[in-house]
Structure formats: structure tokens, C-alpha cells
Amino acid sequence: MADTGPEKKDVKYKPIHNLSSADADSGITLKAPNVISVPILAAAGVLGAFVVVLLIWMVSYNMPITANGKGVIYKKPKLFSVRAKADGLVSDLFVDVGDKVEKGQMLAELILSNRQAEAKAALTEKDLASKSRALAYQHIPDQLNQQIISLEKLLETTDNSIQKQQQILETQQSNIKKYKKLLDQGYLSEIEFLQYQEKLVSYESTVGQTKGKYNKLLAERASTERKLRDSINEANSRFANASKSQEVSLNNLNYAKSLAATSTGQVIQISSWEGDAVSKGQELFVISPTKGKLIGTFLVDATNSGRIRTGDEVIVSPQSSPSARFGYIKGSVTGVTDYPTDSRALAAYIGSQTLSDVIYKKGESKSPLMVNVELQMKNGKPVWIGSKGPPWPIKSGELASAKITYQLRLPISYISPFIRTITGDSNFE
Secondary structure (H helix, E strand, O other), X not given: OOOOOOOOOOOOXXXXXXXXXXHHHOOOOOOOOOOOOHHHHHHHHHHHHHHHHHXXXXXXXXXXXXXXXXXXXXXXXXXXXXXXXXXXEEEEEOOOOOOEEOOOOEEEEEEOHHHHHHHHHHHHHHHHHHHHHHHHHHOHHHHHHHHHHHHHHHHHHHHHHHHHHHHHHHHHHHHHHHHHHHHHHOOOOHHHHHHHHHHHXXXXXXXXXXXXXXXXXXXXXXXXXXXXXXXXXXHHHHHHHHHHHHHHHHHXXXXXXXXXXXXXXXXXXEOOOOOOEEOXXXXXXXXXXXXXXXXXXEEEOHHHOOOOOXXXXXXXXXXXXXXXXXXXXXXXXXXXXXXXXXXXXXXXXHOOHHHHHHHHHHOOOOOOEEEEEEEOXXXXXXXXXXXXXXXXXXXXXXXXXXXXXXXXXXXXXXXOHHHHHHOOOOOOO
């Protein structure tokens, strides 16, 4: 027979709880089964650690709830705009973006065809009034004075006639008394006496007419003298009005064609250049103060009304410095409007209609709230989060976005209304 090798012994296994002391002494081998492998145990450990870390994070981490906004960064107190005062063309520019200017400094000059035509017409009117006044002084007094002299002579002649007629009248009145006595004595008939009376009455009428003529001449002389004064006064008045009109037109022309800086600062924006047509009220320049802290004004959706409060933390990302590369500037809320604002109100607050329109176009809400933010500064530079900031300075008038943290919440508060009540967030909407 072939050798089949060592003889195999049957090994019997008994459950541990059925083993006796004799079995243990007889050399029966005991072996425990492999229920959990090492990899599964390691995975379970990692999962358990993750759950523990997650629970710790959920009950200890304050998750920021934010509102996003679009706006602009600028220096206190506000920006200053220079607008066209009339329709025209830009003829000359005396500054460029970035130039520092003083209040009242000339920035540009406009060609104003309408205003120039008005000034020219006013000058012509003044010249005509001046010539009319010269003629009035030269000719009218001579003509009227001649009339007055003639009237004076007529008055003198008439006065002499009145005096003579008055003497004759007095004589006739004396005679009529004598004629009356003669009538009473019978030396004179009634008819003759009546004839004398009629002559007396007729002469009295003549004297009255002469006195009327004299009074008429007096009135005519007074009228001529008044005409003389009125003519001179009218000529003077016409010249004065024409001079005033010409001066006003010239002032309006000079005022409108010369665009001056409304504040001391730095030119940060020019919207029209030489040769461009401009309309009255159009914003041509924006000037920023060179001193003062950086602040920001941002528009956020009106659904955040009542949530954002003064003192809330803000992080700001200027347009020139992407947050992915340079991080954010720290800031805090200094004020928020109670009601939605519009583009005109924003422009009045920041000082530039052009920037206001741009911000409104970038915003998503048609009725946003206006939030004012003060940026944290250290040694005259903004305080950045995530980096030291860009190597270039943040400019006043630069567009920016903001994230406003108006509440901190525990992540676990989202799990259960019961837990939310315990953590004090039950009133959150």
C-alpha cells in the first residue's frame, strides 16, 4: 500500500460553554471566530470621530447669516459733482482724472450758442438804448424848451392883456354906477342903461375868456415841462433796463460756459470730453475729498428690513481687488434706512448721479435699502481679512460689494424646532 502520509486526527470543537475541566486537560484546541475585520473597525472609528467632530461643530460654531449688497467706497463726507449749467459743447478741458483741484478752479469751458446769441442781442439792445438816450438829451430838451419859451411869451402877453382888460372893466363898472344914478334922476333912459349893462357883461365875458386862455397856457406849459421830464426819464429807464439785461446775459454766459470745481479734492471721474455735446444738468465731473476716512454706501434687498442694525459686522470687496485673491476689508454698519430708497436719493447722499445709476443697474432689487458702512483703518490703510491687501491703494469712488452679517446661528438650530427654541432662535424668520 502506498504511504498516505501522517494520519489525520479528527479534531473536535466544542462550544466554550460546554467544555469541562476534563476537556481542557485533554488538549482540545479552542479557536474564536473573526466577526469584525480590522479595516471595518478603522472605518467605524473614523466615522465615529467625524460624527463627534460634526456634533461639536453643530453646537459650538456660530454660522454667519449675511445680506449681500452693491455700492461704492468713498471718502467722507461725500463726493462732489460738477454739472453743465446749459446745453452746449465742451470746448476745452483743463484737468484730467487723478488731478488735484482747489474749490473754484476752472475744470472746463463750454461753447453755448444760445447763451452767446442772447448776450449779443442784449448788447445790441443796450447800444440802441444808449443812442436813444443821447438823442433824447440832445434834441428833446431843445424842442420842448422852445415850446416852453413860446408859451412863456404867450403867457406874458396874455397876462398884460388881462391887466389892461381888467382896468377897462373896472372903469366900466364904475361908469355903470354913475349911469344908474343918471337913470334914477331921469337923465338917462332905460334903454340906454340896458345898453351900457350889456356892454359891461360882454366885456366881463371877454376878460373871462382871456383868463381862461391864460390858464390853458399855464396847463400847456406844465404839460410840456412834464413831457420833457418824462422823455428824459424814459430814455434813462430804457438805457438802465438794457444795461441790466446785457449784464445779466453776460453773467449768465460766463457762469454757464465756465465749469469750476465745487470742492477741493481729486478728480475721480470725467464723463464728457472735448467736442462732446452736453445738456443742462448733465454730470460732467466727480470730485472726491483727499482727506477723510473711507466709508461705503451699499444697496441691499428690502427683505432685510429690520434685520440689519448699527454695529453689525461687514466685509467689503472692492471691484479692483477680487476677494478670491485679496480677501475682504473689515467694516461695520453705521446706519441703515428704514424705508426703500431710489436712485435720486442715493445720488443726493453719495454726491454723484452717475455712480448712483451704475449701482442701481448692478443691484438686483428695485426697492433696496441703503446701508452705510465705515471701513476699519490702521495707520491710514484699510484692515484686510485673508491677506495684506493689494499693493495698490483703494481709490475713493470705487465700486464694491459687501456682505453684512446680521445674525450668528448654530447649525444644529436647523435640525429641530425644539432645539431651535432651546438655542434662542425660535423667533428667526
